[in-house]
Amino acid sequence: MxxxxxxxxxxxxxxxxxxxxxxxxxxxxxxxxxxxxxxxxxxxxxxxxxxxxxxxxxxxxxxxxxxxxxxxxxxxxxxxxxxxxxxxxxxxxxxxxxxxxxxxxxxxxxxxxxxxxxxxxxxxxxxxxxxxxxxxxxxxxxxxxxxVSEGVFVLPGTHSKWVRVEGGRIIGFRTFMTGEMFDLLRRHSILGRLMPEGAPKGGEPGEAFDLGCELSGSGTLLHHLFSVRSRGLLGKTAPEQLADYMSGLIIGEEVREARTFFTEAPSPVYLVGRGDLASLYRRALAHYDLQSAALDDxxxxxxxxxxxxxxxxxxxx
The missing domain is CATH 3.30.420.300 (2-keto-3-deoxy-galactonokinase, substrate binding domain)
Structure with a gap:
């Protein structure tokens, strides 16, 4: 190339x-x-x-x-x-x-x-x-x-993209409405009622995010999403951690589904985007044994x- x-x-x-x-x-x-x-x-x-x-x-x-x-x-x-x-x-x-x-x-x-x-x-x-x-x-x-002339590239965002490149050409891609789904559920569903007002806290995601990623492995997102509310009501997850938990569920589901499109695990997965999103995705990818490298947008x-x-x-x- x-x-x-x-x-x-x-x-x-x-x-x-x-x-x-x-x-x-x-x-x-x-x-x-x-x-x-x-x-x-x-x-x-x-x-x-x-x-x-x-x-x-x-x-x-x-x-x-x-x-x-x-x-x-x-x-x-x-x-x-x-x-x-x-x-x-x-x-x-x-x-x-x-x-x-x-x-x-x-x-x-x-x-x-x-x-x-x-x-x-x-x-x-x-x-x-x-x-x-x-x-x-x-x-x-x-x-x-x-x-390089090949690889798998993930571009997190409102509509997250997974892109496959071979021989310097984009040969395929898939879109996931991950960011938009998170925003809709947080702002316009009952799941956001127990979360603190304002934007989600910054910093590294914690155990709540990891738990969401772990549960995403079962592939039952619609069932697990209600647990954002039930865990908050029963005191199993603190209000300030509920957004992280829901983020782990949704991003984890994206990675789980995207992973099924590849016959072998790509290594590394190249992440292109904002540093805060890249940090979340690197953690979720690690749950699925996928190595990653982050690139600035x-x-x-x-x-x-x-x-x-x-x-x-x-x-x-």
Whole structure:
């Protein structure tokens, strides 16, 4: 697999990770180093009537004025049907070259051309379709950063993804609504009534999380979920530990189910995401004898850099 730094190019890259609730961006040097960063709450659901083009101009006009020849790529929900410009899904299996060929460009009049990264789609053997948008860029960034061409990558979050890569191509993935399920149950079900108000406590998960993971091994999540309430009512789990216990049940169930899709245990499982989520998943993975290695979610920028270089190489052919 060609490493993006092997492609000679003299231009900067403006890499934009534009999601549902927030936006992150990096101005990257020709060698891939991050020179400057931007973080903004201007996710696609928080435009509040503003045009995405106007948000783009306000945030990136100064960078573009200094680097008018920069390649500008945006990944995430900004390229969805609810975003600025829809970049249709590319079908799995897919590699760097497939994503680069699927880039959809839009002209921002008088300023720059912006490329939107396509998501990926797949239909599983049972006929159930699945999609991702944004995570594919993180996975390809992880491949470029690690210098590997295969592995299993887990991207925890609202909709957690398990992604299988072989020969530098994403050959399959599965989505689990783990984070959203936890949030719904905590905020909008009777299970959250005994939990303290506010966000769950930070820090390392404790014995309550481990117990949830252990019980998840039986594969009876709907039965065990009610024990979040019964354990609290009977004083078997302290109120401040109930969120950890429920988290262990739900994340443990995700890992248990995902593990059944592999004929042999992947080693290691690469975790891509926030440090607090990675810590939870590393602990849950260990319950199922899966080794793991954590990567910072900044690999998104590495993925956009790699795609920019691959696109430029394709344009030269």
């Amino acid at each position: 060609m490493h993006p730094s092997d492609i000679a190019d003299s231009g900067e890259v403006i890499a934009i990770d534009w999601g549902t609730s927030s936006l992150r961006a990096a101005l990257m040097a020709p060698d891939g180093a991050v020179r400057e960063r931007i973080a903004s709450p201007d996710g696609i659901m928080f435009a509040n009537g503003r045009r995405f083009e106007d948000i783009f101009r306000a945030l990136f006009g100064e960078w573009i004025a200094r680097h008018p020849g920069a390649t500008i790529l945006a990944s995430g929900m900004i390229g969805s049907r609810q975003g600025w410009v829809e970049a249709p899904y590319a079908a799995c299996p897919a590699g760097f070259e497939d994503l680069a060929r699927g880039l959809v460009f839009a002209e921002v009049e008088g300023l720059a051309k912006v490329g939107f990264v396509p998501g990926l789609s797949i239909e599983h053997d049972d006929g159930v379709p699945d999609v991702m948008r944004g995570e594919e860029t993180q996975v390809f960034g992880a491949l470029a950063s690690l210098g 900044g690999v998104t920028f590495a993925g956009l850099f790699a795609l920019a270089r691959t696109h430029r190489a394709q344009m030269k052919v």
